[in-house]
Amino acid sequence: MMENEQITLPQLTFLWVWGIVATGILYFPTTISRHVVEDAWTVAVPFFLAFGAMIAWLHGVLGTKFSRMTLIGICETICGKIIGKFLGLILVLWFLFVTALTLRLVGEFVVLTIMPETPLIAIVLLFMVLVAYSVRHGIEVIARTGEILSPVSYVAIAVVVVLVAKEARFENLLPFMAQGWGPPIRAALTPVSFAATTLGALMFTPSLNRPRLLKLSLVLSVVVVSTAGLMIESMSTMVFGAARREIMFLHFDLIRLIKLLNIHLGLQSIFMTVIICGSFLQVSLFYHLTVVGLRQWLGLMYYRPLVTPLGVVIIALSVLLFENILEIVDFMDKFLPAASLTLQVGIPCLLLLGARVRRL
């Protein structure tokens, strides 16, 4: 299946932009506010950009070096059958977990903001049927859907930021760096741990039309994400000031403020549409990664038989893993960076080292 599929570099870039930030638009500001208020924007530009780009570059280097293989294949070539299988399994499980986490994040958002009386499971189920449908069509279809949705969504987010500019007070950004460098860097860890999922892009390297530019494409998606982050973070602080610490979904709250021509335009529905489109891409992407990874790991010919069973597992995980939204935010702030960075920076480093040693 995979061999016939072709994705272009812009498609890959768009996909990873959403892969990193779709649900992040909602939750990153929340986790960031835990550490910094005035300097929230510095999280996006120097820190996230630097760390994210470095990690994406690392993954790109690994990917271009073994551009004929997928991630699972790379593990097995470098580390041999047994350790390779083990590493592969860990990575597949990790992406399974990330899929479940992002699915839960979307579900929580929908329940919290627009469907307060609907049970989470119903939302997650409906969303998952959609995602499974797109995953069955393969990465090419997901990538193309991303291509058509991305520009629109990005513009929608930017427009929202422009529209709310009337409420912004620049002085809320001051004082600059009053708490020093520590807190912003600490705050940047959560977004960076999502940026580290670019490791998953190595599952697609064989279907890339120009695998040599993989590095560029991944770094570019980190850059795009950081510009969006800069806009959102600075605008949230400028509008809410110290009150941003109290707010759950900052960007959503920004939109609730917009009053154009003296009426509320129901812009939060547009925003919600953008978020759902974006997280649809995000969940589809991770879901597909998991499915394809498992196919490779099991050595199957087709991935389609795996879609439904894995879907059930993901739904179950997403509902059962966390009790409530506070737990999720706490998890994203405290434990996610450690896990994500160990796996997605540690393993590629190990692999590169192994490749060096074994002169591959």
Next chain:
Amino acid sequence: MSKIGLWVITFVLLATTIAGCWSVHELDTLAIIMGTGLDKAEDPDKIRLVAQVAVPAELGGVPGEGGGGGAKATTLAITTGYTVRDAAQNLSRYFSRIAYWPDMQILVIGEEAAREGISPLLDFWNRQEQPFRSLWVMVAKGEAKDIFAAEDYLEKISAVGIAKLINESGQASLTRKSRLLDVTRDLASPGVSPVLTRIEAVDQAEGKKRIRVAGSAVFRGDRLTGWLDESATRGLLWITGEVQSGAIVVQCPDGEKRDVSLKIRRAKSQIIPEEKDGRIAIRVEIDVEGDLGDQTCPINLTTPEHWRSLERRQAAIIENESAAALRLAQEEFQTDIFGFGATIRRKFPREWEEMEQSWDEEGFPRLEVTINVTSKLRRPGLILQPNRSR
């Protein structure tokens, strides 16, 4: 059967069977609440919530029919509860419809309730998923309930009328416009105290009650401590740069007791914290532009000397008003309604940390504030002299 067909069937079945209709509320099951008042109830632990509910049958429908008639377009629902949410849910005891909050225009807090702190009263609105942040929040002189008893001149729904009144209050700039967002932001920020719109119901001719929006309510922390009258409010707005428009009445330069009014076109202010003799002081630069509004004295004011003296008089009035507001805040209320603390925090974050603890008690009342007013008159309008000028 084709695959797509199967998928669509799964999808629709899922949607219709599993989903049921959880969050569905048909329009005719809703009680659309236009304004809410919060007072203290007789039971000291409880809050009294007054909701103004629109009666749709009197407002919509086929144009020409219904509407206009004598029936009232709104009705009042009153409940009590330990918290706002509690009181809000208690509405269902009296009301056959589900309370629908998002289109609420105003939130009126009664004087006594405000004296005990407004933070607990605002929590509910910020927590809701609906767009409440541009809701107007105000403090009533007396009880909030009385506000809703008054009628608006034009609007059938008085809450809508009040919202419009506040929205256009920049015309005179005699009250502070306070949205939920502003109040929340001020409450959360160190070195600022919130100031809210003040509203009262006044008796007018024919025994009818009317609304008056004027002056503002001063808070210390989240508790109401006192009121600013109209000119002091404008003094506050001069310093914070929130004056939009309005009239300044000055004495005619010919010395007689005749008045000249100046129309404010533009007002800006800058609050600059400075280090002065080892202590931090504040300099406020107010920059005002105006036009000649009208005159009652019969002299030609467009001569350079008169023009300049008008500008001086304008500056003097602005200075007086600001100084009065400053004096009230520093001496009587001892609360930093201007946000001087916040500006100091931005420029001198280290020094601020020391001052923060006792800012309202010591720092602010002893703060040295200088006010400089630059006043310009730009245009005399379309006539140069009054028609009977000498």
Next chain:
Amino acid sequence: MKFWKRIWRSAARKTKNDPAGGSQPLSKSLAVNLARVRTILGENSDIDIREFSIGKRQQVAGFLVLVDGLVDKSIVNDNILQPLLTSARLVEPDGFPPGKRVFQQVKESILAVGHLEEVYTMDEVLDGILSGDTAIFLDGNEAAFIAGTRGWESRGVQESVVEMAVRGPREGFTETLRTNTSLLRRKIKNVNLRVENMLVGKQTRTTVCLLYIKGIAGNKVVEEVRRRLEHIETDAVLDSGVLVEFIEDAPFSPLPTVYLSERPDTVASKLLEGRVALLIEGSPTAMTVPTVFMEFMISSEDYYSRPIYATITRWLRAISLLATLFAPALYVAAVTFHQEMIPVELLLRMAGAREGVPFPAVLEVLIMGIIFEILREAGIRMPRPIGQAVSIVGALILGEAASRAGMVSNPVIIVAAFTGITLFAISSPELSFSLVAFRVFFVFLAATFGLFGIVTGALFTLVYMVSLRSFGVPYLSPLAPIILSDLKDTLIRAPWWAMLLRPHFTGGQNPARQRFLLRPRPPAKK
């Protein structure tokens, strides 16, 4: 599966009978041929068999066969019979010698028709005469002539009713295949315009014309179309609509994956973009493939009006598309889930209008939608004067009275009407009718999941559209995958001088359309 195949095969075997032996070669003997023609065609009243003999001494016998009504009688009389009976004497004053030479002579010097071919089997003869040609048999030859004498009563070239245009050519295709190909030939006077004939339909023997421009159309696509056409084995193909169902990629798709047009200029421009066109005998509708979604949003008039105006109309069409798809669903979602989307003043009015309406909003919308569709369907098939009455009755009685009676609320009527109007703003009827299915799908989702349902439904549709292909071309190209140079002719219409390249996605060869720097400029100042 196997079981069904066997049943089908045994059924197919039974139908394969060929009593007259049509595939056999012709006989040398005239009598045998005549007898065979008689047995095959004899009982038909519209077959004319005219026996004659030519030469001074009438020593060469022959006959001609034609189908009355399909031939142009004047050609048969003046250009075939007349020369055979009279001029033959002038050609060979001494009379024909027997044998092959007569045949050559007749072909070279006697028959005065443009299209003349020799055929050797009865099948070819029958195909010829049933298409309106005349078959001429001469004694002593195992060949017959097929003379082109087609000419029948047909509709003249008129403006297409379905695709109207303010500017641009007025002519539309007719039911006559030859006229249709000639309309295209007149537009593209180029030897590379290839017109291939194929016969489809075991009973009807319908000619299907495959047109493409060699050197521009992609070989793969042409091959694929040819393959799919050859694959068809059915009784009858009466209209292009039938053919479409046999060759399209997604047979169950509600969305059309083959473009249909009645306008020669549209088809010509598609050919020039590297597409393949199919014309079918007896149908005024041409098909072009590969087809992308964007084609349905474009009207041929866009290319004849000013680029800015065309761009604005395209946007209007796009808005109409979105509106007609989502308006009812959004209304349902807004009224039952997300009332905060509605401005207060409007909300109060709408609440007032809904007061006392017994049905839930979904039901209202569905009822009004169904009524609207019925009205439309009734209006289309009615004779024009009655059709108007139907629409007036529908609008007045159902709309005004229903709302006054409190059966439906006023806003629903507005929504239904708006949905209907926007539906008609989309230029392609194939597309606009298929949208109805999606609309109902969205309304259901909106009723259960509100906006979230609409968005998931829309994404579902989008993924489906992205996964569609038409003859190997992704259905949503050039938007997904994005082909930058092809965006010039999608939501915008670039000026003609700027459209340097042909579309890539049609898989054509030779992308260059025109010379660079064709932008008109005022003469340079000296």
